[in-house]
Amino acid sequence: MSVLARSVGNAFRNKVRTAAVVAVLAVAIGLALAMLVANQAVTGKVAELNASVGTVLTVNPAGGQGFEGGGEPLTSAQATTAAAVPNVSSVVGTKALRLRNAAEIAAEAASGRTGQGGPGGQSATSVTTSLTAAVDAGTLGNRNQASTGTTGSTASGTGTTAAAPAFSLPITATGIGAEVDSTGKALQLTQGTGLGNYTAASTGALLGTTLAEKNGLKVGSTFTIQEKTFTVQGLFDAGTAFGNNALYVTLPTAQTLAALPDELSTMIVTVNSMENVDAAKTALQAALGSGKADVTQGQRNLETAVSSLDSVKNISFIAFVAALGTAGLIILLIMVMLVRERRREIGVLKAIGAPNRTIGLQFVLEALVLVALGSVVGAAVASLASGGIASALISSSSSTTAATGQRGGPGGFPGGQGGPLGGASQLLTSVTASASPGVIAAGIAAVFGVAIIGALVPALLTARIRPIEVLRGE
Amino acid sequence: MIEVKNLVRTFKSGDRTIKPVNDVSFELEQGTLASIVGKSGSGKSTLLSLLGALDKPTSGDVVVNGVSLASMPDGKLTNYRRRDIGFVFQQFNLIPNLSAVDNVMLPMEFSGMRKAARAERARQLLEQVQLDPDKHVRRINRLSGGEQQRVAIARALANEPKLILADEPTGNLDEQTGEHIIELLSTLSRDHNTTILVVTHDRALANKTDRRFRLQQGRLTEEPVRTRATAALTG
Numbered sequence: 001m002s003v004l005a006r007s008v009g010n011a012f013r014n015k016v017r018t019a020a021v022v023a024v025l026a027v028a029i030g031l032a033l034a035m036l037v038a039n040q041a042v043t044g045k046v047a048e049l050n051a052s053v054g055t056v057l058t059v060n061p062a063g064g065q066g067f068e069g070g071g072e073p074l075t076s077a078q079a080t081t082a083a084a085v086p087n088v089s090s091v092v093g094t095k096a097l098r099l100r101n102a103a104e105i106a107a108e109a110a111s112g113r114t115g116q117g118g119p120g121g122q123s124a125t126s127v128t129t130s131l132t133a134a135v136d137a138g139t140l141g142n143r144n145q146a147s148t149g150t151t152g153s154t155a156s157g158t159g160t161t162a163a164a165p166a167f168s169l170p171i172t173a174t175g176i177g178a179e180v181d182s183t184g185k186a187l188q189l190t191q192g193t194g195l196g197n198y199t200a201a202s203t204g205a206l207l208g209t210t211l212a213e214k215n216g217l218k219v220g221s222t223f224t225i226q227e228k229t230f231t232v233q234g235l236f237d238a239g240t241a242f243g244n245n246a247l248y249v250t251l252p253t254a255q256t257l258a259a260l261p262d263e264l265s266t267m268i269v270t271v272n273s274m275e276n277v278d279a280a281k282t283a284l285q286a287a288l289g290s291g292k293a294d295v296t297q298g299q300r301n302l303e304t305a306v307s308s309l310d311s312v313k314n315i316s317f318i319a320f321v322a323a324l325g326t327a328g329l330i331i332l333l334i335m336v337m338l339v340r341e342r343r344r345e346i347g348v349l350k351a352i353g354a355p356n357r358t359i360g361l362q363f364v365l366e367a368l369v370l371v372a373l374g375s376v377v378g379a380a381v382a383s384l385a386s387g388g389i390a391s392a393l394i395s396s397s398s399s400t401t402a403a404t405g406q407r408g409g410p411g412g413f414p415g416g417q418g419g420p421l422g423g424a425s426q427l428l429t430s431v432t433a434s435a436s437p438g439v440i441a442a443g444i445a446a447v448f449g450v451a452i453i454g455a456l457v458p459a460l461l462t463a464r465i466r467p468i469e470v471l472r473g474e
Numbered sequence: 475m476i477e478v479k480n481l482v483r484t485f486k487s488g489d490r491t492i493k494p495v496n497d498v499s500f501e502l503e504q505g506t507l508a509s510i511v512g513k514s515g516s517g518k519s520t521l522l523s524l525l526g527a528l529d530k531p532t533s534g535d536v537v538v539n540g541v542s543l544a545s546m547p548d549g550k551l552t553n554y555r556r557r558d559i560g561f562v563f564q565q566f567n568l569i570p571n572l573s574a575v576d577n578v579m580l581p582m583e584f585s586g587m588r589k590a591a592r593a594e595r596a597r598q599l600l601e602q603v604q605l606d607p608d609k610h611v612r613r614i615n616r617l618s619g620g621e622q623q624r625v626a627i628a629r630a631l632a633n634e635p636k637l638i639l640a641d642e643p644t645g646n647l648d649e650q651t652g653e654h655i656i657e658l659l660s661t662l663s664r665d666h667n668t669t670i671l672v673v674t675h676d677r678a679l680a681n682k683t684d685r686r687f688r689l690q691q692g693r694l695t696e697e698p699v700r701t702r703a704t705a706a707l708t709g
Contacts, residue, residue: 353581354552468528
């Protein structure tokens, strides 16, 4: 019988005790693995958030936003200035156009109604298209049009009130310098391909799914803007009815259509990390001048989300280390107990010539057998419980943050998006902790490492046992 | 050859100092079968522990084939016990959750013998001590006292030691098995040149040894015995 076989046999010498030890170890190991899985999931999510919208700044002309307000338009030179600001990793310019159906404009002209004037200084970029908006104007659209004075419906000189033709909403066309939407998020293409080089003029366009459906278009179909033919190269899903009533072309194309080759509506500035967003925002505002550009951080509450996730990450890591330490301590105590219980046996083995290393190895292997059994059960526990534990940690963390926000303390945010954290809480709950084999294997390796350390102490204690001390009792 | 020189072992018991082994000196030629008799508590087992390097003397020395045990480090004492000594303990001291054959194989495993070789030798030794073959794989705690005694003797013989120290080796055996064990020990000392020192209350065993010592209050005296040759002649 080898040392290993003897160790396995010893591990099952007292089956009831072995079952109890394995159960206790399984709880500690399971908890350690679940915490590791939660930690990995949250770490991944934090990295994802840091790399995405949480680091995006939006630059608008000072006093203007979209088709509202006034001020001076942004220019390509300002984009170059923004790109040179420290910690700025990319600058994407956009040029927004307001497309109106050519047939409707012709009808309005025939009926003598005023055309689209639009508020603010950007109405000059309104252009005609063969497309029809996918969103009905409805009450809100007609009220908005009325308030901006663009729907004069009274026929002049007749003294009678003519029935106004059906009004349709304009379509927003955005020229972009990269394959992102106007908030900086990557476009979710459902069909076709992107536009390739977004910094060159092109006749390709990406259409929102509902806009394409409304106009009976698919990938490869054509339509016109300013009587120029464009081909649908891809369809995207923005996730909202308004967002899908839009199209994207390359930035130079939009600037050409608007006949404003150097002008930008907005700049989407990506900062290299979440930590540098505040500093970059200040530097960007200073570089562009507060009278010429407004720099805003789109989803400020993401900082809170990341902060909460960081807390969860730290808590789960500490809990992992604590559970790992507990497993090691359990092994240490169990093995100390076994060594004390088997002092006589150890003495006999030494009396018949067993070297200290053989006896020590026998106890370490016995401990590893118990840990292996505990790890199997613990891994099963972790695979079942890690999702729940991660959710519990995250919900606990987010509710704590929410409570802080409601008290108006530092870091709190006003309501408005369905809760104190708004969209951030959705990001928090979207963390999915799945026990991947790699993470479980890494966790079990750590458990075995700690178990070896825990078992070495009692194994070394066996070297101090002198055979005569335990045999003298006879 | 074993030389025991002025061996003393003292223990403290409260204010008293006990000397179970008090200035013991003797020599044993290789291949001698010797016995130590004496009352309970006279220090017989302590003397065996000193000879087997399980304990260290307060003073004096044991020299085995010219090598002093007093100056040996612990690691070499372990090698000495493994290679040169076979113990038969009074309480057998077998590993309870192992089978008879596994217990006998243990000293051979510590010596690095291959598994197949040690299994074969263990089986032969158990046959020599007349343990039923169907009990070879039985766990120790399912064997009778006499059977355990035989396994303990087989284990002591495992590494073919130069010196066998046996504490009451026939104490738990019936008369017939006891006779067989005495014969086995006698054969070992005679044919294999093994030195055997037994502590015993068994007069039959003591009378069959080459030399007989009596330990009284820690002091050793030698008693005259019939030699094996004389015993054979007179029956």
